[in-house]
Amino acid sequence: MNQKTDILVIGGGAIGVCSAYYLSEQGRNVMIVEKGEICSGSSYGNAGMIVPSHSIPLAAPGVVSKGIRWLFNPKSPFYIKPRFSLEFFSWLWKFHRACNRHHMHRSIPVIRDLNLASLQLFEKLATIDGLDFGFEKKGMLSIFNSKKGLDEGLEEARLMQASGLEARILSAQEIQELIPHSRVTAAGGVFYPQDACIIPQPFVTETARFIEKKGVQIQTFTEVLGFEITDGRITTVKTTRGDITAKEVVLAGGVWSPEIVRDLKIKLPIQPAKGYSITYHRPHRCPELPIAMAEAKVILTPMGDTMRFAGTLELAGFDLSINMRRVQAIINNVPKYLPEMHHDSLNLIEIWRGLRPCTPDGLPFIGRPPRYKNLIIAAGHAMIGISLSPITGKLVSQLAAHENTLIDLTPLRIDRFG
Numbered sequence: 001m002n003q004k005t006d007i008l009v010i011g012g013g014a015i016g017v018c019s020a021y022y023l024s025e026q027g028r029n030v031m032i033v034e035k036g037e038i039c040s041g042s043s044y045g046n047a048g049m050i051v052p053s054h055s056i057p058l059a060a061p062g063v064v065s066k067g068i069r070w071l072f073n074p075k076s077p078f079y080i081k082p083r084f085s086l087e088f089f090s091w092l093w094k095f096h097r098a099c100n101r102h103h104m105h106r107s108i109p110v111i112r113d114l115n116l117a118s119l120q121l122f123e124k125l126a127t128i129d130g131l132d133f134g135f136e137k138k139g140m141l142s143i144f145n146s147k148k149g150l151d152e153g154l155e156e157a158r159l160m161q162a163s164g165l166e167a168r169i170l171s172a173q174e175i176q177e178l179i180p181h182s183r184v185t186a187a188g189g190v191f192y193p194q195d196a197c198i199i200p201q202p203f204v205t206e207t208a209r210f211i212e213k214k215g216v217q218i219q220t221f222t223e224v225l226g227f228e229i230t231d232g233r234i235t236t237v238k239t240t241r242g243d244i245t246a247k248e249v250v251l252a253g254g255v256w257s258p259e260i261v262r263d264l265k266i267k268l269p270i271q272p273a274k275g276y277s278i279t280y281h282r283p284h285r286c287p288e289l290p291i292a293m294a295e296a297k298v299i300l301t302p303m304g305d306t307m308r309f310a311g312t313l314e315l316a317g318f319d320l321s322i323n324m325r326r327v328q329a330i331i332n333n334v335p336k337y338l339p340e341m342h343h344d345s346l347n348l349i350e351i352w353r354g355l356r357p358c359t360p361d362g363l364p365f366i367g368r369p370p371r372y373k374n375l376i377i378a379a380g381h382a383m384i385g386i387s388l389s390p391i392t393g394k395l396v397s398q399l400a401a402h403e404n405t406l407i408d409l410t411p412l413r414i415d416r417f418g
């Protein structure tokens with residue numbers, strides 16, 4: 001069957017659904033196609049943090065040497081699976097080149113501005129009647145249980161302060177006062193009051209339901225297979241449920257984005273970085289605040305009547321298997337910071353893994369690829385795709401309307417790697 005729409009969004013994760021939201025706000029006729037269910041990719045089981053505090057790009061000085069040190073440790077929070085792939089080598093090389101001070105200092109204001117603008121949009125979305133996704137702006141506490149970790153954390157906090165973000169440095173006693181009902185073991189910490197959190201799955205599915213009621217067409221279990229092109233325009237999108245003609249196409253396919261546009265000869269250096277989350281029923285003495293256990297790279301997010309731990313970053317391709325050693329490492333690390341929090345005393349709901357779409361320089365791709373007049377790409381948000389989803393959606397809608405964008409998109413352009 002041949003269908004028509006004004007704008008076709010490929011991918012029903014946080015980025016695709018937010019793009020559809022802001023496009024439909026402009027009164028455009030919008031359709032989303034999603035190969036599975038809405039929110040079945042990385043947007044489902046993540047930590048749900050909205051993090052101006054995470055405005056340092058993944059590609060930062062020292063990351064490569066840390067990665068190499070952890071390379072052969074099956075329980076480490078960062079792991080690179082050795083494999084022969086030219087694309088992967090090329091990505092690693094670009095990543096290595098981006099891990100420098102100059103790039104970090106240039107990127108912090110870009111990510112900060114995206115994060116702060118997105119936070120404002122989240123605040124607005126949270127006030128919409130019928131759209132409940134557990135938005136809470138109560139900050140995030142980063143705790144450190146080693147002197148070395150604390151020193152690194154304080155350096156990061158000063159970087160964030162220098163870029164205009166709030167970061168309060170806390171002693172062990174001040175941390176304990178902030179979360180009085182849970183015993184904490186920490187050498188010190190940093191409180192980031194501007195951070196917020198949501199429950200990611202209802203955020204995406206409820207927003208999708210909300211826009212569907214407003215007329216957005218949502219086609220699940222519809223996989224994009226290819227495109228027909230005439231004079232630099234996508235005329236037809238070929239899917240498993242027939243062809244769709246659209247005036248404008250938005251690609252928001254997360255880690256699958258490079259594959260979707262491979263035939264268009266667009267090279268998107270995005271690598272999947274697997275992470276895990278473990279969700280429990282909320283225990284009686286759950287900390288009220290989200291807590292980052294910094295050295296272990298584990299985040300605890302209280303989410304309604306549940307509590308979630310999330311962590312690890314595995315560059316292992318599209319391997320979606322669950323490595324229980326790494327899951328166990330997350331679980332075992334928690335009592336090193338919160339000694340009363342033991343897996344055995346908690347009531348498990350779900351172990352999940354997802355693939356973060358990582359670019360080599362830690363910045364997403366948001367923009368139009370030069371060779372195609374009616375394609376917008378919004379992908380590669382790595383560890384901050386939930387945080388940046390509303391602002392990305394807003395920017396996509398501005399690109400589609402040929403308006404000036406709220407934020408300069410030059411650092412995020414699609415062809416920045418040539």
Ligand SMILES: Cc1cc2nc3c(=O)[nH]c(=O)nc-3n(C[C@H](O)[C@H](O)[C@H](O)COP(=O)(O)OP(=O)(O)OC[C@H]3O[C@@H](n4cnc5c(N)ncnc54)[C@H](O)[C@@H]3O)c2cc1C
Pocket residue numbers: 010011012013014015016033034035036037038039040041042043044045046047048049050051222223224225252253254255256257260273274275276277310311353354355356357378379380381382383384385386387388
């Ligand atoms: C453990 C973990 C914790 C995280 N914690 C946080 C956090 O606290 N805060 C934060 O901001 N971010 C976090 N992230 C990152 C965040 O989850 C991602 O950046 C974000 O979900 C990416 O959204 P997306 O819409 O681009 O991708 P996805 O959610 O993966 O959506 C892409 C969609 O495209 C669909 N698709 C793919 N191919 C096709 C096709 N051919 N046709 C049609 N549809 C297709 C997929 O099925 C999928 O639903 C975390 C990630 C992980 C793994």
